[in-house]
Amino acid sequence: MSSSISKRLIVVAAAAALVIGAQAAQAQTAPLSAQESDPNVMGWMQGFPPPADKMITQPDSDYFSFPKLRWSVCHLREFLPTEEISRGLGAPAPLSYPSPAEFAELSAQIDALTFTPINGDAEMTWEESLFANYTDGMLILHEGQVVYERYFGCLEEDGKHAIMSMTKSITGLLGEILVAEGVLDDTLLVRDVIPEIGDSAFASATVREVMDMTTGVQYSEDYSDPNADIWVYSRAASPLPKPEGYDGPDGYWEYLQQVEPEGEHGDAFHYKTINSDMLGWMISRVTGKAVTELASERLWRPMGAEQDAYQTVDGKGVPFAGGGVTAGLRDLGRLGQLMLNGGEINGQRLFSAQVVETIAAGGDPSKFAGFPTIPNGSYTSQWWVFHNEHGAYAARGVHGQTIYVDPTAEMVLVRLASFPRAQNGFIDPTSLPAYQAVAEFLMGR
Amino acid sequence: MSSSISKRLIVVAAAAALVIGAQAAQAQTAPLSAQESDPNVMGWMQGFPPPADKMITQPDSDYFSFPKLRWSVCHLREFLPTEEISRGLGAPAPLSYPSPAEFAELSAQIDALTFTPINGDAEMTWEESLFANYTDGMLILHEGQVVYERYFGCLEEDGKHAIMSMTKSITGLLGEILVAEGVLDDTLLVRDVIPEIGDSAFASATVREVMDMTTGVQYSEDYSDPNADIWVYSRAASPLPKPEGYDGPDGYWEYLQQVEPEGEHGDAFHYKTINSDMLGWMISRVTGKAVTELASERLWRPMGAEQDAYQTVDGKGVPFAGGGVTAGLRDLGRLGQLMLNGGEINGQRLFSAQVVETIAAGGDPSKFAGFPTIPNGSYTSQWWVFHNEHGAYAARGVHGQTIYVDPTAEMVLVRLASFPRAQNGFIDPTSLPAYQAVAEFLMGR
Numbered sequence: 075m076s077s078s079i080s081k082r083l084i085v086v087a088a089a090a091a092l093v094i095g096a097q098a099a100q101a102q103t104a105p106l107s108a109q110e111s112d113p114n115v116m117g118w119m120q121g122f123p124p125p126a127d128k129m130i131t132q133p134d135s136d137y138f139s140f141p142k143l144r145w146s147v148c149h150l151r152e153f154l155p156t157e158e159i160s161r162g163l164g165a166p167a168p169l170s171y172p173s174p175a176e177f178a179e180l181s182a183q184i185d186a187l188t189f190t191p192i193n194g195d196a197e198m199t200w201e202e203s204l205f206a207n208y209t210d211g212m213l214i215l216h217e218g219q220v221v222y223e224r225y226f227g228c229l230e231e232d233g234k235h236a237i238m239s240m241t242k243s244i245t246g247l248l249g250e251i252l253v254a255e256g257v258l259d260d261t262l263l264v265r266d267v268i269p270e271i272g273d274s275a276f277a278s279a280t281v282r283e284v285m286d287m288t289t290g291v292q293y294s295e296d297y298s299d300p301n302a303d304i305w306v307y308s309r310a311a312s313p314l315p316k317p318e319g320y321d322g323p324d325g326y327w328e329y330l331q332q333v334e335p336e337g338e339h340g341d342a343f344h345y346k347t348i349n350s351d352m353l354g355w356m357i358s359r360v361t362g363k364a365v366t367e368l369a370s371e372r373l374w375r376p377m378g379a380e381q382d383a384y385q386t387v388d389g390k391g392v393p394f395a396g397g398g399v400t401a402g403l404r405d406l407g408r409l410g411q412l413m414l415n416g417g418e419i420n421g422q423r424l425f426s427a428q429v430v431e432t433i434a435a436g437g438d439p440s441k442f443a444g445f446p447t448i449p450n451g452s453y454t455s456q457w458w459v460f461h462n463e464h465g466a467y468a469a470r471g472v473h474g475q476t477i478y479v480d481p482t483a484e485m486v487l488v489r490l491a492s493f494p495r496a497q498n499g500f501i502d503p504t505s506l507p508a509y510q511a512v513a514e515f516l517m518g519r
Numbered sequence: 520m521s522s523s524i525s526k527r528l529i530v531v532a533a534a535a536a537l538v539i540g541a542q543a544a545q546a547q548t549a550p551l552s553a554q555e556s557d558p559n560v561m562g563w564m565q566g567f568p569p570p571a572d573k574m575i576t577q578p579d580s581d582y583f584s585f586p587k588l589r590w591s592v593c594h595l596r597e598f599l600p601t602e603e604i605s606r607g608l609g610a611p612a613p614l615s616y617p618s619p620a621e622f623a624e625l626s627a628q629i630d631a632l633t634f635t636p637i638n639g640d641a642e643m644t645w646e647e648s649l650f651a652n653y654t655d656g657m658l659i660l661h662e663g664q665v666v667y668e669r670y671f672g673c674l675e676e677d678g679k680h681a682i683m684s685m686t687k688s689i690t691g692l693l694g695e696i697l698v699a700e701g702v703l704d705d706t707l708l709v710r711d712v713i714p715e716i717g718d719s720a721f722a723s724a725t726v727r728e729v730m731d732m733t734t735g736v737q738y739s740e741d742y743s744d745p746n747a748d749i750w751v752y753s754r755a756a757s758p759l760p761k762p763e764g765y766d767g768p769d770g771y772w773e774y775l776q777q778v779e780p781e782g783e784h785g786d787a788f789h790y791k792t793i794n795s796d797m798l799g800w801m802i803s804r805v806t807g808k809a810v811t812e813l814a815s816e817r818l819w820r821p822m823g824a825e826q827d828a829y830q831t832v833d834g835k836g837v838p839f840a841g842g843g844v845t846a847g848l849r850d851l852g853r854l855g856q857l858m859l860n861g862g863e864i865n866g867q868r869l870f871s872a873q874v875v876e877t878i879a880a881g882g883d884p885s886k887f888a889g890f891p892t893i894p895n896g897s898y899t900s901q902w903w904v905f906h907n908e909h910g911a912y913a914a915r916g917v918h919g920q921t922i923y924v925d926p927t928a929e930m931v932l933v934r935l936a937s938f939p940r941a942q943n944g945f946i947d948p949t950s951l952p953a954y955q956a957v958a959e960f961l962m963g964r
Contacts, residue, residue: 122803123772123835131835132600132758151829152600152836153758155577163677163825165610232608313577313598314759327568358567380608382827384596390576391564391597 105494106141108205113145113228140494143473147210147236147492148228150400151384155313157366157393159374159383159401167378167420169404170219180221184214189511192447192503203508207474207501210235211403211490215411216483216516225403227492234381234400235490238471241385241399242350244409246456248368249285249353250433254426258360260285267356275335276352283339284352285455286437290337293346307348313389325390326351343442343453347396350456354395366393377412377419379405397471403488410477410486413467433457434467434481447502460506464513472496476505483513550939551586553650558590558673585939588918592655592681592937593673595845596829600758602811602838604819604828604846612823612865614849615664625666629659634956637892637948648953652919652946655680656848656935660856661928661961670848672937679826679845680935683916686830686844687795689854691901693813694730694798695878699871703805705730712801720780721797728784729797730900731882735782738791752793758834770835771796787886788898792841795901799840811838822857822864824850842916848933855922855931858912878902879912879926892947905951909958917941921950928958 105111117128130137130145132153137146146153171177185201204212210229214222229235252258258267258281265277279289294302309316310323323329330352337344354365361368366385374383383405386398412419416427436459437452445451450461459467464482469475474491476498487509493501550556562573575582575590577598582591591598616622630646649657655674659667674680697703705727709716716722724734739747754761755768768774775797782789799810806813811830819828828850831843857864861872881904882897890896895906904912909927914920919936921943932954938946 119836122800122807122809123770123837129835132760149836151596152602152832154600155597156601157597160677163611166608232605315577325568355567362567364567387597390568390574391594392568 108208108226111141111144111208111494112226113141116141116144118142118145119149140492144208144210144492145228147473147490148233150236150386154386156384156386156398156400157364157391158370159366159385159399160370161379161382161405162370162375164378166380167408169215169407172219172221177221181224184222184512184515187508187511187515189507192507195503198504198508200508200512203504206504207489207491208493209474209489209491211488213403213407213486213488214512214516215407215414215486216519218411218415218484220404220407221516222512223403229403229490231404232381232402234383234402236400236471236475237406237469237490238473238475239347239350239397240406240469240471240475240477241395241397242347242456243469243477244369244373244399245350245354245357245365245395246285247413247429247433248357248365248372249281250429250455251372251425252357252360253281253285254429254432258356264352264356268359270331272331274331275333276330279339281353281356284349284356286343287345287349287453287456288340288343288437288441289346289349289352290335290339290341291344291346291348292334292336293348295346311388311394313387316389325388326392326394327355327390330355341441343437345444345453350396351394353456354393357395364393365395369399372424373409373412374405376422376424377405377408379408381405403490406477406488406490407486410479410488413477413479414481414484414486434459434465434479436461436467445499447499447506464510466509466513470498472498474498474501474505478509480509480513483517485513485516487512553653553671556586556589556653556939557671558586561586561589563587563590564594585937589653589655589937590673592918592935593678595681595831599831601829601843601845602809602832602836603815604811604830604844605815606824606827606850607815607820609823611825612853614660614852617664617666622666626669629667629957629960632953632956632960634952637952640948643949643953645953645957648949651949652934652936653938654919654934654936656933658848658852658931658933659957659961660852660859660931661964663856663860663929665849665852666961667957668848674848674935676849677826677847679828679847681845681916681920682851682914682935683918683920684792684795684842685851685914685916685920685922686840686842687792687901688914688922689814689818689844690795690799690802690810690840691730692858692874692878693802693810693817694726695874695900696817696870697802697805698726698730699874699877703801709797709801713804715776717776719776720778721775724784726798726801729794729801731788732790732794732898732901733785733788733882733886734791734794734797735780735784735786736789736791736793737779737781738793740791756833756839758832761834770833771837771839772800772835775800787888788882790889790898795841796839798901799838802840809838810840814844817869818854818857819850821867821869822850822853824853826850848935851922851933851935852931855924855933858922858924859926859929859931879904879910879924881906881912890944892944892951909955911954911958915943917943919943919946919950923954925954925958928962930958930961932957 130142187200188197190197210227212224253260260282262281264279265271271277275291283289295304296302310329381402383401385393387393416430417425433455437454439450439452442452452459457467458470464480466480469477474493476489478487575587632645633642635642655672657669698705707726709724710722720736728734740749741747755774826847828846830838832838861875862870878900882899884895884897887897897904902912903915909925911925914922919938921934923932
């Protein structure tokens with residue numbers, strides 16, 4: 075096997091998308107601004123064909139490095155095999171908007187809001203924060219009505235954007251729905267659900283520990299270490315032909331069967347993507363359905379989505395339950411509204427209120443550490459719970475993706491972004507206080 | 520470069536999909552029947568994970584060989600990178616149906632129709648022909664109303680199916696629309712539209728010759744010859760990393776730049792897929808849009824499609840204009856109805872009536888040969904014209920795909936299929952007379 079092919083294999087792996095950006099960002103010290111790196115300004119993939127230096131191709135360029143990722147986050151299906159999350163065939167359920175005049179006034183008021191970043195930097199306006207955060211799409215719903223909606227960079231209202239690890243929250247929501255319905259018993263051990271998990275460290279964890287990521291499993295994401303587990307996972311997950319002589323795991327699920335233990339199950343929260351794929355496997359086993367099909371049946375169709383979503387797959391057609399979804403901004407707003415409404419949308423109950431109650435209640439913050447911008451948080455059913463005064467919780471994905479639900483303010487906020495660095499710890503300082511400022515503004519309307 | 524990697528590269532190439540089936544079919548002498556090879560009966564990809572012998576994966580299995588192709592025709596995006604042909608965000612334009620009672624009666628009447636196959640085999644009923652032809656979906660519209668609709672095998676009403684070379688007819692329709700609007704001058708030489716076509720044999724052909732496939736270009740599809748052009752094209756088109764040491768063309772368009780001459784332009788019709796991709800390139804050059812975007816803007820959105828379609832792409836993101844589209848059955852019915860109505864649908868004119876008139880008039884049958892089941896045919900703007908008493912014309916794709924438009928009977932018929940052999944010459948004997956029988960029945964209603 076040539077090292078060139080091997081390197082390329084890694085580059086195209088679905089799981090690697092999450093990683094490459096972080097790597098590239100580490101190499102960047104003064105990245106281009108949001109305006110400078112706007113993919114339309116950069117001219118990526120414009121022309122038939124584009125000039126060679128404006129081409130973003132797979133595999134010979136690193137398509138998920140900044141600033142190319144600002145284009146690629148809207149185009150993942152053009153690089154990778156995918157499965158559809160169907161909206162069905164009917165008419166979408168329209169979102170509610172104020173009058174155009176009222177909408178314009180609200181937008182202007184929100185743009186002018188000011189807040190102080192967490193890190194103590196100078197006060198900033200809401201609108202400035204959009205650029206500071208390399209925002210591609212921002213949607214805010216208040217009391218079920220869209221009060222703010224803007225598109226930047228590669229995203230348009232009829233486009234879609236990679237949601238990265240927010241995928242986990244969809245997987246977790248599906249899992250929690252199945253738990254509430256008695257289809258998935260969260261007190262079982264993984265080996266009771268998936269007997270062929272064998273000697274994997276997952277075998278002796280409970281379903282609940284997998285859902286809450288408190289398993290004791292080895293999975294390193296040190297990108298500077300060529301032997302880190304993330305690379306092995308990427309190679310396993312790649313839909314490309316395995317190189318000759320490759321004898322590692324083939325696909326997400328084979329990887330999960332050979333995970334080594336690290337620490338004790340239940341002791342502490344460790345953010346490790348393999349838990350999400352373990353949960354995805356258990357969901358498929360107990361329902362007989364791919365997570366894509368289940369997300370369509372339980373969420374996308376009944377909530378009246380206006381676009382299909384899609385999910386990348388490994389070489390065996392298994393959707394990447396830990397990070398593979400791409401979706402439209404307003405459909406993610408529908409999903410957030412469904413959460414805020416405790417499982418109801420468009421006058422229809424899609425799942426028990428207990429599902430959202432469990433997620434919003436959060437877990438034990440004493441088991442949660444390592445996220446300085448979320449000092450009192452917890453992680454439950456693949457959702458981030460802030461344990462703040464507003465009882466907010468969120469789906470979060472690298473490079474700035476979020477669905478932020480504030481039950482006190484009756485606010486749902488969706489941001490899609492292509493921040494140069496992967497970790498949300500870099501983006502939270504100019505995001506979380508901004509969300510709080512909008513929430514307070516909306517509560518005072 | 521290892522021969523194993525090389526072989527796998529070929530297998531996964533988008534263009535090769537069209538080819539592999541034919542190869543495999545040649546090796547098969549008594550294929551399974553439609554009922555026996557039903558993918559649900561075969562059990563392909565059922566279970567999480569499926570048993571190893573029921574797995575259809577890329578690249579290690581030949582996913583487009585019969586009987587696997589009966590599953591794969593509904594799942595191409597799970598193997599290959601694709602681009603969306605968006606339906607937009609609005610409500611679909613519903614198709615018109617008779618009352619359920621009338622619909623059931625019509626279906627029964629059509630199922631019982633009999634006809635004599637072209638090859639002189641024994642008389643057959645319409646319903647028998649569905650199985651003889653490995654039909655996955657059949658939709659018949661009469662006077663704008665759906666009078667027959669059935670799904671088999673891998674296809675359901677909210678699913679999609681590869682349309683293979685019917686893709687060419689979408690490309691050709693877009694080209695003809697641009698000609699009618701004066702955006703594409705069909706009297707120009709290719710080199711006047713695409714200067715960088717260079718010394719390619721295409722350079723001196725006219726746009727019209729490309730549209731009608733009367734160019735004199737070398738392109739062999741002898742599957743038994745490992746040096747046949749189809750394999751070079753497949754390697755160029757593959758979205759997989761090019762193997763080390765590969766020095767052939769990269770992508771559809773680089774291939775087109777090095778095509779050798781064979782015969783004279785304008786002399787005769789030769790069915791060669793590279794013409795469709797040459798046309799696709801010219802369309803993108805004069806419009807500044809990918810064929811996917813143009814198909815969305817000019818067809819899928821305004822005709823009120825109920826599903827997005829999609830199109831496979833090469834490693835540079837160029838859609839396969841000669842065969843890459845996958846779409847829903849009813850949306851193809853809308854497309855056929857749009858043709859039958861001379862460019863109008865849902866009370867809206869999408870393009871000049873001249874467009875359909877040009878296509879339906881057909882070309883010079885004296886230049887057309889080599890298709891025994893279409894003895895007096897011609898090929899115009901990538902549509903097959905039968906020059907029969909009903910003035911019928913059709914989009915056609917390997918393994919049995921067709922949109923068959925019969926203006927005299929005011930009938931549109933769409934068949935999606937996964938016939939074991941690629942060439943429609945094997946399927947026409949039990950198809951074309953069946954279509955004529957339905958047309959006559961509908962005219963007598």
